[in-house]
Amino acid sequence: MLYKDEEIFQLIPQRAPIVMVDKFIDAEGDVCHSGLSVKADNYFIEEDGMMAETGLIEHIAQSASAFAGYRYFLKGLPAPVGYIGEVKNYHCYKRPSVGDELFTEVVFGAEVDGITLMSGKTSCGGEVIAETKMKIFVE
Numbered sequence: 001m002l003y004k005d006e007e008i009f010q011l012i013p014q015r016a017p018i019v020m021v022d023k024f025i026d027a028e029g030d031v032c033h034s035g036l037s038v039k040a041d042n043y044f045i046e047e048d049g050m051m052a053e054t055g056l057i058e059h060i061a062q063s064a065s066a067f068a069g070y071r072y073f074l075k076g077l078p079a080p081v082g083y084i085g086e087v088k089n090y091h092c093y094k095r096p097s098v099g100d101e102l103f104t105e106v107v108f109g110a111e112v113d114g115i116t117l118m119s120g121k122t123s124c125g126g127e128v129i130a131e132t133k134m135k136i137f138v139e
Helices: 005-010 053-074
Strands: 023-028 031-037 082-092 101-112 115-124 127-138
Touching: 005 053, 023 053, 031 053, 053 082, 053 101, 053 115, 053 127
Parallel strands: none
Antiparallel strands: 023 031, 031 101, 082 127, 101 115, 115 127
């Protein structure tokens, strides 16, 4: 079930210039995997050719959005709009550079009053470069 490039827009409401997921690789249960090819025209690339930490947070959030969108897609519904309610325990171990391939795992936890707890971990070249927990709200 790989969604990539333009197909990803079936799952996420985001559009250029802030699209931070270009691959939805798989989903099973409460876990999904997504990816991003870091390109020079990425909105979050800084002058040093590396992605800002906020770009990694947005990538993890959009990975969760793609997961929610995938679940809606299976029900025949359009992708929902989601919002970050809280970011906790964010750690950036290494910023990615132009040309890097990001691989992210998102795990959905409990949902309470429309707010979903989730965790995300992003790797590059087999090395974990960022991880966080978030509360997200999906409309």
